[in-house]
Amino acid sequence: MVRHTVTSRRLSPRPGVAKLHLAAGVTNGVSLAPMEQGPSLLGLAALGLAGLSAIAIVGFLWKRPALTGDIKLRLFFALLVLPTTAALLGNTHNLETTKKVEFCNSCHVMNTYVADARSAESESLAATHARLEAFREDACYGCHADYGMLGGITTKIGGMHHVKDYYLNDWDEPGHRGPALYEPYDVRICLSCHDPLRPGAPLQHRVHGDAIAARSITCASDGCHGPPHPVKFVPGQPREGSR
Amino acid sequence: MKLPRSWLGSMPLLRVASIAMLVSLAFMVWGILHARPLPVIVAMSVGQGIGIVGAAIFLFVVVRDLRRTLGSKRDGTE
Numbered sequence: 001m002v003r004h005t006v007t008s009r010r011l012s013p014r015p016g017v018a019k020l021h022l023a024a025g026v027t028n029g030v031s032l033a034p035m036e037q038g039p040s041l042l043g044l045a046a047l048g049l050a051g052l053s054a055i056a057i058v059g060f061l062w063k064r065p066a067l068t069g070d071i072k073l074r075l076f077f078a079l080l081v082l083p084t085t086a087a088l089l090g091n092t093h094n095l096e097t098t099k100k101v102e103f104c105n106s107c108h109v110m111n112t113y114v115a116d117a118r119s120a121e122s123e124s125l126a127a128t129h130a131r132l133e134a135f136r137e138d139a140c141y142g143c144h145a146d147y148g149m150l151g152g153i154t155t156k157i158g159g160m161h162h163v164k165d166y167y168l169n170d171w172d173e174p175g176h177r178g179p180a181l182y183e184p185y186d187v188r189i190c191l192s193c194h195d196p197l198r199p200g201a202p203l204q205h206r207v208h209g210d211a212i213a214a215r216s217i218t219c220a221s222d223g224c225h226g227p228p229h230p231v232k233f234v235p236g237q238p239r240e241g242s243r
Numbered sequence: 244m245k246l247p248r249s250w251l252g253s254m255p256l257l258r259v260a261s262i263a264m265l266v267s268l269a270f271m272v273w274g275i276l277h278a279r280p281l282p283v284i285v286a287m288s289v290g291q292g293i294g295i296v297g298a299a300i301f302l303f304v305v306v307r308d309l310r311r312t313l314g315s316k317r318d319g320t321e
Binding site: 039043046047050053054057058060061064067072075076078079080083084086087090091093094097098100102103106107160163166167 | 279
């Protein structure tokens with residue numbers, strides 16, 4: 001595993017935008033968190049509760065005791081309380097896991113995109129954001145989660161669409177299209193952090209102010225700040241980190 | 244089709260609920276330990292569906308036993 005560390009910082013030509021330049025293997029005190037981790041505390045708690053429940057259930061099946069009050073109470077915990085709690089914790093853990101870059105990278109079609117986002121040399125929009133503390137391990141989700149109150153739910157529904165696409169297509173077939181969004185990128189995701197029409201905003205922003213407000217263009221459009229991922233998907237590319 | 248009466252006793256139903264819950268827990272553990280799209284989706288859909296069935300069978304047995312117990316107590320007092 002490669003640990004990326006911040007080595008230098010310089011201001012970009014654009015006012016107010018700092019660019020962090022990263023290189024692997026050199027430390028100056030600020031390091032990115034490792035990309036691949038085991039289960040979180042929630043996941044471990046869910047595993048522990050599932051283990052306790054399983055032990056009690058196997059004991060019941062093995063010994064076949066008479067249904068006394070004590071056994072009924074044990075079954076109440078083994079078949080209801082412990083599994084329900086484990087499922088709640090496990091679901092929360094799983095939902096958090098699905099936000100991780102490592103999770104997205106487990107589908108090999110995403111390898112080139114993630115490699116670019118993690119690259120110390122890349123100046124792409126994706127890489128610039130992936131270096132920021134607020135994005136880092138959740139970088140893909142940070143920019144691709146839908147906006148709004150139901151954004152989390154609609155994002156998961158969209159994710160299921162991608163998973164179905166992944167498993168029902170032969171992505172190694174020569175000439176296969178690359179992975180793509182099903183709908184145009186919603187500029188409101190950018191606007192939740194950036195204010196393109198702030199006082200002193202660049203002329204280009206002010207010229208396109210109406211289009212930005214009407215969401216007819218996005219910050220990530222070609223010719224503006226895009227393309228966000230300047231990499232090409234190549235069918236049959238070598239797989240890295242995918243399982 | 245009518246199920247044999249002996250299958251609907253508390254003990255056989257509790258065994259079915261126990262096995263369903265074990266299968267459900269196995270899916271959940273797989274999803275947590277192997278955090279990839281397919282295991283996570285299977286754990287949160289098929290796994291939980293089986294778990295809900297197991298819990299529902301257990302609750303059915305509990306409610307039925309409670310009704311029988313309360314019914315026999317009521318009969319005893321009248």
